[in-house]
Amino acid sequence: MTIIEIPEFSLVMLVGISGSGKSSFARQHFLPTEVVSSDVCRALVADDENDQSISDDAFGLLREIASRRLKNRRLTVLDATHVQPGARPPVLALAREFDTLTVAIVFNLPLEVCQARNAEREDRQFGSHVLPNQQRMLRQTIKRLRREGFRQVYVLDSPEAVAEVELKRVPLWCDKRQDLGPFDIIGDVHGCCDELEALLGKLGYTRVEHLLYKPPTGRRALFLGDLVDRGPRNLDALFLARNMVAKGYALCIPGNHEEKLMRVLQGKKVTLKHGIEKTVAELEAIPETDRAQVIAEAKAFIDSLVSHLVLDQGKLVVAHAGMKQNYQGRSSGRVRSYALYGDTTGEIDSFGLPVRLDWAAEYRGSATVVYGHVPVPEAEWVNNTIDIDQGCVFGGQLTALRYPERELVSVPAAQVYYQPIKPMLSQADSRSLQQQLDDVLDWSEVAGKQLIATRLQRLITIQAEQSAAALEVLSRFAVDPKWLVYLPPTMSPCETSEHPDYLEYPSEAFAYFKRQGLSQVVCQQKHMGSRAIMVVCREPQIACSRFGLAEPAAGVIYTRTGRPFFKRSSDQEAMLDATREALDQAGIFKQLNSDWVVLDLEIMPWSAKAGDLVERQYAGVGTAAQASLAALTQVLGQASSRIPALSGQLQHQQQRLELVSQYRQAYGRYCWPVAKLSDYKLAPFHLLASEGQVHSDKPHAWHLEILSRLAESNPQLFIATAHQYVDLHDEASVTAAIQWWLELTAEGGEGMVIKPADFIVKGPRGWVQPALKCRGREYLRMIYGPDYTQPEHLIRLKKRGLSTKRSLAMREFALGIEGLERFVRREPLRQLHACVAGVLALESEPVDPRL
Amino acid sequence: MLLTIEAKLSPGADLGYLLHKHPDRAYCAELPLGKLHVFYPVVEPDRAQAAIWLEIDPIGLVRRKQDEGPSVTQYVNDRPYAASSLLSVAISRCLGSALKGRSPERPELAKTPLELKASLTVVQSRGGPELFERLFSPLGYKVKAECLPLDPRFPDWGDSSYYQLELTGQQRLSDLLGHLYVLLPVLDRYKHYFIGPDEVEKLLMSAQGWLEQHPEQAFIARRYLLERPDLTRMALERLLPVSDESDDGSHADAVEEALEAPISLNEQRIRAVLEQLELNQVRSLVDLGCGEGKVLKRLLSETQISRLIGVDVSIKELTKAEKRLRPDWLSERQKQRLELLQGSVLYRDKRYADVDVVLLIEVIEHLEPFQIERLTRTLFGEQKPPLVILTTPNREYNQLFGMPTHALRHRDHRFEWNRQEFHRWASQAAKQYGYLFESKPIGELNPELGPPTQMGIFSRQEAEA
Numbered sequence A: 001m002t003i004i005e006i007p008e009f010s011l012v013m014l015v016g017i018s019g020s021g022k023s024s025f026a027r028q029h030f031l032p033t034e035v036v037s038s039d040v041c042r043a044l045v046a047d048d049e050n051d052q053s054i055s056d057d058a059f060g061l062l063r064e065i066a067s068r069r070l071k072n073r074r075l076t077v078l079d080a081t082h083v084q085p086g087a088r089p090p091v092l093a094l095a096r097e098f099d100t101l102t103v104a105i106v107f108n109l110p111l112e113v114c115q116a117r118n119a120e121r122e123d124r125q126f127g128s129h130v131l132p133n134q135q136r137m138l139r140q141t142i143k144r145l146r147r148e149g150f151r152q153v154y155v156l157d158s159p160e161a162v163a164e165v166e167l168k169r170v171p172l173w174c175d176k177r178q179d180l181g182p183f184d185i186i187g188d189v190h191g192c193c194d195e196l197e198a199l200l201g202k203l204g205y206t207r208v209e210h211l212l213y214k215p216p217t218g219r220r221a222l223f224l225g226d227l228v229d230r231g232p233r234n235l236d237a238l239f240l241a242r243n244m245v246a247k248g249y250a251l252c253i254p255g256n257h258e259e260k261l262m263r264v265l266q267g268k269k270v271t272l273k274h275g276i277e278k279t280v281a282e283l284e285a286i287p288e289t290d291r292a293q294v295i296a297e298a299k300a301f302i303d304s305l306v307s308h309l310v311l312d313q314g315k316l317v318v319a320h321a322g323m324k325q326n327y328q329g330r331s332s333g334r335v336r337s338y339a340l341y342g343d344t345t346g347e348i349d350s351f352g353l354p355v356r357l358d359w360a361a362e363y364r365g366s367a368t369v370v371y372g373h374v375p376v377p378e379a380e381w382v383n384n385t386i387d388i389d390q391g392c393v394f395g396g397q398l399t400a401l402r403y404p405e406r407e408l409v410s411v412p413a414a415q416v417y418y419q420p421i422k423p424m425l426s427q428a429d430s431r432s433l434q435q436q437l438d439d440v441l442d443w444s445e446v447a448g449k450q451l452i453a454t455r456l457q458r459l460i461t462i463q464a465e466q467s468a469a470a471l472e473v474l475s476r477f478a479v480d481p482k483w484l485v486y487l488p489p490t491m492s493p494c495e496t497s498e499h500p501d502y503l504e505y506p507s508e509a510f511a512y513f514k515r516q517g518l519s520q521v522v523c524q525q526k527h528m529g530s531r532a533i534m535v536v537c538r539e540p541q542i543a544c545s546r547f548g549l550a551e552p553a554a555g556v557i558y559t560r561t562g563r564p565f566f567k568r569s570s571d572q573e574a575m576l577d578a579t580r581e582a583l584d585q586a587g588i589f590k591q592l593n594s595d596w597v598v599l600d601l602e603i604m605p606w607s608a609k610a611g612d613l614v615e616r617q618y619a620g621v622g623t624a625a626q627a628s629l630a631a632l633t634q635v636l637g638q639a640s641s642r643i644p645a646l647s648g649q650l651q652h653q654q655q656r657l658e659l660v661s662q663y664r665q666a667y668g669r670y671c672w673p674v675a676k677l678s679d680y681k682l683a684p685f686h687l688l689a690s691e692g693q694v695h696s697d698k699p700h701a702w703h704l705e706i707l708s709r710l711a712e713s714n715p716q717l718f719i720a721t722a723h724q725y726v727d728l729h730d731e732a733s734v735t736a737a738i739q740w741w742l743e744l745t746a747e748g749g750e751g752m753v754i755k756p757a758d759f760i761v762k763g764p765r766g767w768v769q770p771a772l773k774c775r776g777r778e779y780l781r782m783i784y785g786p787d788y789t790q791p792e793h794l795i796r797l798k799k800r801g802l803s804t805k806r807s808l809a810m811r812e813f814a815l816g817i818e819g820l821e822r823f824v825r826r827e828p829l830r831q832l833h834a835c836v837a838g839v840l841a842l843e844s845e846p847v848d849p850r851l
Numbered sequence B: 001m002l003l004t005i006e007a008k009l010s011p012g013a014d015l016g017y018l019l020h021k022h023p024d025r026a027y028c029a030e031l032p033l034g035k036l037h038v039f040y041p042v043v044e045p046d047r048a049q050a051a052i053w054l055e056i057d058p059i060g061l062v063r064r065k066q067d068e069g070p071s072v073t074q075y076v077n078d079r080p081y082a083a084s085s086l087l088s089v090a091i092s093r094c095l096g097s098a099l100k101g102r103s104p105e106r107p108e109l110a111k112t113p114l115e116l117k118a119s120l121t122v123v124q125s126r127g128g129p130e131l132f133e134r135l136f137s138p139l140g141y142k143v144k145a146e147c148l149p150l151d152p153r154f155p156d157w158g159d160s161s162y163y164q165l166e167l168t169g170q171q172r173l174s175d176l177l178g179h180l181y182v183l184l185p186v187l188d189r190y191k192h193y194f195i196g197p198d199e200v201e202k203l204l205m206s207a208q209g210w211l212e213q214h215p216e217q218a219f220i221a222r223r224y225l226l227e228r229p230d231l232t233r234m235a236l237e238r239l240l241p242v243s244d245e246s247d248d249g250s251h252a253d254a255v256e257e258a259l260e261a262p263i264s265l266n267e268q269r270i271r272a273v274l275e276q277l278e279l280n281q282v283r284s285l286v287d288l289g290c291g292e293g294k295v296l297k298r299l300l301s302e303t304q305i306s307r308l309i310g311v312d313v314s315i316k317e318l319t320k321a322e323k324r325l326r327p328d329w330l331s332e333r334q335k336q337r338l339e340l341l342q343g344s345v346l347y348r349d350k351r352y353a354d355v356d357v358v359l360l361i362e363v364i365e366h367l368e369p370f371q372i373e374r375l376t377r378t379l380f381g382e383q384k385p386p387l388v389i390l391t392t393p394n395r396e397y398n399q400l401f402g403m404p405t406h407a408l409r410h411r412d413h414r415f416e417w418n419r420q421e422f423h424r425w426a427s428q429a430a431k432q433y434g435y436l437f438e439s440k441p442i443g444e445l446n447p448e449l450g451p452p453t454q455m456g457i458f459s460r461q462e463a464e465a
Helices: A022-029 A038-046 A052-071 A089-097 A111-119 A130-148 A159-164 A193-202 A234-246 A256-265 A276-285 A288-303 A333-341 A433-437 A464-477 A506-515 A569-585 A588-592 A606-640 A644-668 A700-713 A731-746 A791-797 A803-824 A829-842 B012-019 B058-063 B085-094 B096-100 B107-111 B130-139 B173-188 B198-206 B217-224 B229-239 B250-259 B264-279 B294-300 B315-325 B332-337 B369-383 B395-401 B419-433
Strands: A003-007 A010-016 A035-037 A076-079 A101-107 A152-156 A166-170 A183-186 A206-209 A212-214 A220-223 A250-252 A308-311 A316-319 A344-348 A354-356 A368-371 A385-387 A397-403 A407-412 A450-454 A458-462 A520-525 A530-537 A555-559 A596-604 A681-690 A723-727 A751-756 A772-775 B002-008 B027-031 B034-043 B047-056 B114-124 B142-149 B159-171 B284-288 B307-312 B338-342 B357-361 B387-393 B435-442 B453-460
Touching: A003 A010, A003 A101, A003 A152, A010 A022, A010 A089, A010 A130, A022 A035, A022 A076, A022 A101, A035 A038, A035 A052, A038 A052, A038 A076, A052 A076, A052 A089, A089 A101, A101 A130, A111 A130, A130 A152, A193 A234, A193 A397, A193 A407, A212 A234, A234 A250, A234 A276, A234 A288, A256 A276, A256 A288, A256 A333, A276 A288, A368 A397, A450 A803, A450 A829, A458 A464, A458 A803, A458 A829, A464 A829, A464 B315, A464 B338, A506 A520, A506 A731, A506 A751, A506 A772, A520 A700, A520 A731, A530 A569, A530 A606, A555 A569, A569 A588, A569 A700, A588 A596, A588 A700, A596 A606, A606 A644, A606 B002, A606 B034, A606 B047, A606 B114, A606 B142, A606 B159, A681 A700, A681 A803, A700 A723, A723 A731, A731 A751, A791 B058, A803 A829, B002 B012, B002 B173, B012 B034, B012 B047, B012 B107, B012 B173, B027 B085, B034 B085, B047 B058, B047 B085, B085 B096, B085 B173, B096 B173, B114 B173, B130 B142, B130 B159, B130 B173, B159 B173, B173 B198, B173 B217, B198 B217, B198 B229, B217 B229, B264 B294, B264 B357, B264 B387, B264 B435, B264 B453, B284 B294, B294 B307, B294 B315, B307 B315, B315 B338, B332 B338, B357 B369, B369 B419, B387 B395, B419 B435, B419 B453
Parallel strands: A003 A166, A010 A076, A010 A101, A035 A076, A101 A152, A183 A220, A220 A250, A316 A368, A368 A385, B284 B307, B284 B357, B307 B338, B357 B387
Antiparallel strands: A183 A397, A206 A212, A308 A316, A344 A354, A397 A407, A450 A458, A520 A723, A520 A751, A530 A555, A530 A596, A596 A681, A751 A772, B002 B047, B002 B114, B027 B034, B034 B047, B114 B159, B142 B159, B387 B453, B435 B453
C-alpha cells in the first residue's frame, strides 16, 4: 500500500500518458470540483474533449479556474498529461503566484496497459506513434520533477500500485486553526531572560525548574521569535522557550535572528553584527565537551519552528514581522521571508537598515495579526494588527498580549542592554496610529455595493447607487467623518387608525407591541423641533485623543443627515459649552467614567433650523390658501344669492377656510425667534454612548432618568422628556395613555413616540421596531395638507403601506447601533464610516416621505 | 385657484355668450386633477363678473403615477391655490371657444375690445412685482399687484412670494384669456406635465400675434419652456426675424448671445491651464470636481493628451458630463480616451493613481474649511501626482465685480481666499509634502487687488536619495 500525504491546501499535478488512469484516479480520491481537467476544458470551449487545435484556449481556461480556486485557498488537482517539458513551468508559476505547495503524482504504467485502455475508447483512436512518444517524455519527466521544483513526488509503477493508494490530507504546518488558545503572546525577548521570567511571573506562570515555567491552567505562552541576540542571556531565552514548547506549555515561531543563528550553527559564514556576536560569545563560553550537544539541540529547535501560525479558527495570525492577508495560511519562500523580515522595499535607509513598508496601514484582513520585529514605543492596534515589540533590549519593555482578552502586560527593562542603531521614534502626535491613518479614507473601500455585517441584522446590503448618493452628501455637506459616529434611523408611524376621524391613534401602536409579545412600553412626548446628534467632549483635547481630529474641539452638533446643525460655529460652541457644564454638574461624566458622551436629542424651536422651509412652504401655503379661499367664499356668497345651488359649495368652502386657520395655528406653535442661547430648548432622550459602552443595553427608563438631570442642572436650556409607562395588559393603563395623547395633541402637539421598555427587543416574531410614532390630528395638517381631515380626503389617505418604512427603520437602527459599537471598540474609521454611510444610503430608498 | 373677470357691457348677461356658460347657472366640469367651476357673482344691465374657479384635488396631485407628470411630493403645497399651468389647461379645455374668440350668438361682441378687469387672488412671482409690469404692460394692461404677507403673527418673516393681481384694460375677452394662458405658467415656473418639442409649437400658436413684438419674448420663451436651452433656442429661432438672402450664421450667434452671459474669465482660466499642460507635456490627467465637464470638453481636442479622467462626487453632474462628452455616436476608441468616475477629493483613489497631473479647477472653494486638511493630506500625501494645477477665486477682486464685502461668487462656495491666504496654504502644503509651489495670476491684473482668479502649480520634488 502506498500512502500519499497531501497538504490540505496544495496544487496537485497528475502526470501520465493518455490512458494511464489519471482521471479515474482523480474521480476516486478528490471531489469533482477539486479536479480541473484539460479534457473537460477542451469540451467547455469547443464541445470536443479531444480537439487538440484549441489547446491554448483550453489551458487558458484551466489556469483561470485553477487561479480562482487557489486564490480562495482551495486544493486544486490538475488533470492533464504534463509530460511535455513545457507543460510544467506554468504549473510551478501558478503555485508560486498563490504561495501553495506542489505535489506531483506520476502514473508510470506499462505502455501496453495504456494502449489497451485507449483501444477500448472510440474517441481515443490516434496515431500509433503518439503513445510511445508520450512514454518517452514521461521517463524524462520522472527524472526531472524534483529538480524542477516539485516538493513532493510520488511515482506509481503499476495498476496495482495505483489501486492500492491511500490518500491522506494533512493540514499545513502553519495551520493551527483548531488551537483556540487562550495565549499569552510575548514579543521580541532578545536575550532579556530576566525580564522574560519576570513577565511570565506577572502573567501567572510558575517556575518548575531552571528555564521551565508552567502556565496557569488552560493558557499557553506564544513566543514571537527573536529570542536571541543583543541581550545578556540569549541562550537561556532560547532554551526556556524550547523547554516550554517541549512540555506543551508554549508555541513558538522564529524571528530573523533565529534564522541567522541557524546559519552560524550550521557553520556558515555570517557577519557577527547586530547582536549575534553576543550569542556567539555565549556559545563559545560553553565548555567544548558540551558545546556540540547544545548546538545540536538549538538547531533541532530552530529547525522545528514554522514561520507563521494561523490559530483560533483563523481569527488569529502570528508572525515575527507581520503577515499580510493574502499570505496567511500559505507556504512559500516569500511567505516565510515576509514572516521573518516583513515587507521591505529592498532599499536601505540612512541607518543602513532595510526600508520597511508600513504593511499594517494597508492591512484589511479579518484575522487579528500579532507581530514584533520593529521596536515601537507603544503597542498600538492598527487595522486589527498589533506590534508588541517594545524594545526591551534597548531599554524599553518586554510586552505580552493576552489573547483573546487583548490586554497588554509589560515588564520594564532593567537597563539598556544594547544601543539601537536608529532611535525609537516617540510620537509627536497625541493621536493613535490608527487615528492618524484614518486621516485618509479610500474611495474603493466605501463606494459601490456594500455588505455590512451587523450584530442585530446580520448582513445589510447597500446598493451601489444608494452608496453613491450617500457619499455625495457626506463629501459635500457633512461634518468631519471622524465626528460622525451615529446617524439616527427613520421611524415608522403606527398603523392607520380605524377611527373615522383619525389617521393615527395610539391604539394601533399598542396593538403592534402586544402582537410582538411585549407587555410594557414607554410613551414619550414627541418634541417638534429638529433632530440632532451631539458629541460632547469633557476637554477639547478629547476631540484629538479619542475622536482622532487634528485640532482640539468641544464636540459637534449635527443633523440627522450628518450636516452641521448650526451655520455659525459660535452657536455650536455656546450650546456645547452649556451642555458640558450641565453634564458635569449632573455628575454624568463621572458616573459613566467617560470623557465624552453622544446624545440623541431634539432641538427646538423647529423654526430655528427649518426656518427657510417654514417660511417658504408652510407659511407660504397658508398665505395662499387663506387669500384664495377668502376670495372664493366672497364670490360664492355673492353668486349664491342668485344661484341657490351654490349655497352648499359656499358652506363647504367656509369650512375649508376654517381648517386653513387651524393649519396655520399648527405650525405657528413650533416657531419662535431665537436671539440668544436660552431661546433654544434641548430635549435629549437617548444617551447613546460613552467610553467603552453603547447604552443600548439599558432600558429607556435609565436614559430618561439620567438625562432628566440635565434639565435639573439647567432648566433654561434643557427640558426633560415627558413620558408614561404603559402596561399593555392593563386596560386602565392603556386608556390613561390614550387620554394623555389626546391632551398632548389637542392644541396641535406633535404626539408621542411609543417604544418598548428596553432599547433593543427581540420578540417571538423577530426584532421589534425600536419605536413607533403616533402623531396628533392637528399636527398632521402640516404633513397631509390643511384639509386632510375632510372625509373624502381622509378615506383615501388611510390607504398607506408601512412595510417598506418598517423594514427600513429596522435596518437603519441595526446600522446605527453597529456604528456606535464599532466606534466604542475603536475600530478603524472606515468600519464606522460604512455604517453611517449605510444609514444615509438607505435614506435614499424611495419611501413615502410622509410616513 | 380663482380668476374673476369683470366686463363692462350691456346687457351684462351677454358675457355668457362670450364664455359659452349660462349666467344663471353654476357650471362644473370634471378634469383629471380636479373640477373647473364657472359662475357669475354679478350680472347687471351694464356689467357682469364671471368667476372661474379650479378646484384641485390635492391628494390626487400627490398620488398620481410617475408617468402622468412631475410629482408633487408634499401634500402641503400651493397648487390648489396659486394660479398656474393647471388653470391654463383648464381654460383651454373648458373655455376653448371663448379662448378662440368664437361666439355664434354675438360674433361682433367677441371681436370688440371691452373694458375688462381680471383678478387673480393668488399668483406667484419669484421675479418680484415688477415682473407683472414687464409682462402685461406691453400688452396694454394697467397692472395692480399687491403682495401678501407671510404670516401676520410673524412680521419678521416679511412678505410671501404671492401677489394679488389685478389687470385692467381694453381687450377682447379672447385676448385676455390667451394672454393668461401663456403668461400664468411663465409667472409660476412650474408645469404639471412633462414638456417636449411640441411645447414650442403650443407657445408659438397660442401667443401668435403678440409674442413677436413683445419686448420680453426671450424671457417668456425661456420661462414657458422651463429654461430648457434646446427648446428655447428652437422657439427664438422662429420668433426672431431672419433675412432670407444671407444666412451667414450671425443669426444663430445672436441667439446664443441672447442666451449666454460673457464667459471670458472662464476662457482665460482654461487657456492658462492649457498652457501649463503643454509646458509640462502632460499625457494623462484627472479633472477632480469636473462638474458637467466644461474643462474636459476643451481638453478633449488636445490630441497629445491620451488619457482623460473626469471625477465628480455628484452623479447628476456626471450624467450631464456623460451626455456632453461621451455622446452615443462617439467611437469606442474615442470613448476610451475619456473616463468619467464618481469620486471625491476627500478620498484616496487608486483609479487615477498614475496620472501625470491632477486638475482642481475652481473646486477647493466648494469644500468646508475643515475639509481642506483632509484634501491636502489625501492629494499631496497619498495620491502624490507629479503635478497639481489648481485655480480658485481671489476674494480681494470681488469688489471690482461690485459685490458686497462678505458676498461669495457662488451659492455653494464655502469660502474664498485672498492672495495671502491662498499662498499660506499652498506653501505649507508644498513644504510638508515635498512639492514646489508656483503661483500665477489669471485674468486682468489689478495693481492693488490682484487677479480675479489665482492659479497654483505644484510640482513634486524627487525624493532625496
